[in-house]
Amino acid sequence: MIKLLKLVTEELIIADVEADTGIFKLSNPIMLVMGEGGVAMIPYCPFTDEKVIEISYKHIMFETNPNEQAANAYKEQFGGIVTAPAIALDQLGT
Numbered sequence: 399m400i401k402l403l404k405l406v407t408e409e410l411i412i413a414d415v416e417a418d419t420g421i422f423k424l425s426n427p428i429m430l431v432m433g434e435g436g437v438a439m440i441p442y443c444p445f446t447d448e449k450v451i452e453i454s455y456k457h458i459m460f461e462t463n464p465n466e467q468a469a470n471a472y473k474e475q476f477g478g479i480v481t482a483p484a485i486a487l488d489q490l491g492t
Contacts, residue, residue, distance in 0.1 A: 400472055402464040406457050411442055412464055412472045421452045422461070426476050430468070439471060 401415040403422065413427035426449060427442035443451055464472070 403461050404459045424451045
């Protein structure tokens, strides 16, 4: 399940997360950073070929669901199904 995690090091990560005993297994973790043009998504650990990274619960401040925009941006990076924005039925005919 796609989750947003904040680590004790202040890093904000979005990943496909699987909870296990004492650890989170993060598949394709991406770090969210603020840049001049807004939020950028960069690989969390770019110097490894591993697709799954394990992080202990004690290193995580909180875990939550990302908003739709963040989840869709993440899915676009990894070929997942993106949720289309809601359109009112009366706008479909125009």
